[in-house]
Amino acid sequence: MRGAVIHAPGDVRFETLDDPKILHPTDAVIRTAVTCVCGSDLWPWRGLEPIGDAHPMGHEYVGFVEEVGSEVTAVKPGQFVVGSFATSDNTCANCRNGFPSNCLHREFMSTCQADYVRIPNAQGTLVATDEVPGEELWPGLLSVSDVMGTGWWAADAAEVKPGSTAVVVGDGAVGLCAVIAAKEMGAERIIAMSRHESRQKLAREFGATDIVTERGDEGIARIKDLTDGIGADSVLECVGTAQAMQQALHSARPGGNVGFVGVPHDVAIDGQELFFSHVGLRGGPAPVRRYLPDLIERVVTGRIEPGKVFDLTLPLDQVAEGYKTMDERRAIKALLKP
Ligand SMILES: [Zn+2]
Numbered sequence: 001m002r003g004a005v006i007h008a009p010g011d012v013r014f015e016t017l018d019d020p021k022i023l024h025p026t027d028a029v030i031r032t033a034v035t036c037v038c039g040s041d042l043w044p045w046r047g048l049e050p051i052g053d054a055h056p057m058g059h060e061y062v063g064f065v066e067e068v069g070s071e072v073t074a075v076k077p078g079q080f081v082v083g084s085f086a087t088s089d090n091t092c093a094n095c096r097n098g099f100p101s102n103c104l105h106r107e108f109m110s111t112c113q114a115d116y117v118r119i120p121n122a123q124g125t126l127v128a129t130d131e132v133p134g135e136e137l138w139p140g141l142l143s144v145s146d147v148m149g150t151g152w153w154a155a156d157a158a159e160v161k162p163g164s165t166a167v168v169v170g171d172g173a174v175g176l177c178a179v180i181a182a183k184e185m186g187a188e189r190i191i192a193m194s195r196h197e198s199r200q201k202l203a204r205e206f207g208a209t210d211i212v213t214e215r216g217d218e219g220i221a222r223i224k225d226l227t228d229g230i231g232a233d234s235v236l237e238c239v240g241t242a243q244a245m246q247q248a249l250h251s252a253r254p255g256g257n258v259g260f261v262g263v264p265h266d267v268a269i270d271g272q273e274l275f276f277s278h279v280g281l282r283g284g285p286a287p288v289r290r291y292l293p294d295l296i297e298r299v300v301t302g303r304i305e306p307g308k309v310f311d312l313t314l315p316l317d318q319v320a321e322g323y324k325t326m327d328e329r330r331a332i333k334a335l336l337k338p
Contacts, residue, residue, distance in 0.1 A: 002015060002317065004058060004316075004319040004320075005056055006045070006054065009051070010047075012045065012323050017114065023118065024069060026071050026120065028072055029067045029117070030066060030081060031066050031115065032062075032338050033062045033063045034142050035142070036322075038333075039172045039173065039174070043263075046327065057111075059085040060142055060145045062081065062142045064078065064081075064132075065078060065126070065128075071123060074124075074128075076128075079132075080132045081126040082129070082141050083119055084109075085108065085146045086101040087122075087124070087125040089124040100124070100288075101285040101288065102285075113336060124289070127292045129296060130300075140299040140306050140307030141296065141299055141307075143177060143306040144288070144292065145288065147333070149292070150177065150286040151176070151178035151179075151306075152181040153259065153287060153288070154181065154259040154261040155187075155234070157282040157284075158236050158259030160186070160233075160236075161233070163186065163187075164186070164187050164234055165187065166190050166191070167232040167235045167236065167252075168190065168203075169193050169239055169248050170239040171194035172238065172333075174238040174261060174262070175194075175239070176332070177309065179206040180206045180306055182234070183207030184298070189209050190210070191210040191211070191212055191223060192211050193213075194211055194212075195215070196329075202332075205308070210226055212226070216246075219251075220247060224251075231251055231252050232251055232253060233257075234256060235249075235251045237261065240263045240264050240265055242267050249269070249274070249277065254278040257280040258279055258281050258282075309332050310335040311333065312333070314337070315337055316336045316338045321334075
């Protein structure tokens with residue numbers, strides 16, 4: 001088979017690789033239906049995260065089950081499946097407590113930009129759709145494996161409630177999906193912070209009621225203007241930079257909550273400031289597996305259309321172009337078709 005391998009910053013190649021095999025009785029092998037490039041894949045691409053030895057890339061996937069290990073009974077060959085970027089057994093204490101992305105047997109997926117993928121912990125990780133969905137639903141289902149699940153987590157962690165005001169910091173694919181989540185959870189006012197016209201348009205389509213283009217102190221001031229000087233009930237931080245986190249913490253009202261789902265890079269939080277703010281803070285890798293059945297249902301029934309975050313489709317062998325286009329912000333998110 002063939003798949004993407006990163007060798008150095010800016011150097012992703014589509015190469016011939018060994019076909020994945022069942023290594024453990026709990027594994028499955030799937031044939032990729034569609035996969036994609038994640039914003040977080042851009043950190044090593046940009047040289048902002050060490051790469052070490054050349055290695056495969058990709059953690060978002062939907063596909064057809066090819067083969068299962070002897071202990072996998074939940075899915076069978078031929079089924080269309082969705083899984084999380086973090087695998088989980090769905091039985092350990094952390095899974096039972098609702099945090100499968102902190103499963104005691106967790107393995108992060110990292111080889112998904114390829115024709116075939118081995119899924120560890122397949123029994124707990126994979127969820128099959130009732131029937132093979134039409135191709136038009138594949139992008140939406142793919143988004144559920146990471147960005148839509150992560151956007152949902154941002155809203156869940158920030159405790160978005162019916163009638164509330166939510167602020168979304170970040171207009172990447174996760175931020176846009178977070179707008180969908182806030183809307184689905186009943187937020188009455190959804191303020192998206194975005195400076196890019198095409199992304200603002202999609203944010204509005206997904207349910208944003210207001211757009212704030214300012215950043216930093218000016219952005220915080222705008223949010224205060226829009227919330228009677230108090231701040232928002234919920235703030236969904238979907239970037240992971242120091243500036244985005246500051247913006248999020250200062251945009252929440254006393255007693256409000258910040259859900260932070262952007263992988264933090266150089267983020268430091270002032271304890272005194274947090275203490276006196278009365279703002280609640282929760283984040284981490286999204287417990288996507290917990291949300292899968294519900295989000296799959298919402299996508300299959302057409303209630304939500306997170307697949308719209310893919311504004312570029314490329315053949316899988318042009319995966320490097322996907323990185324480049326996203327790095328240059330010419331695309332929100334690149335869909336890759338084997
Ligand atoms: Zn577990």
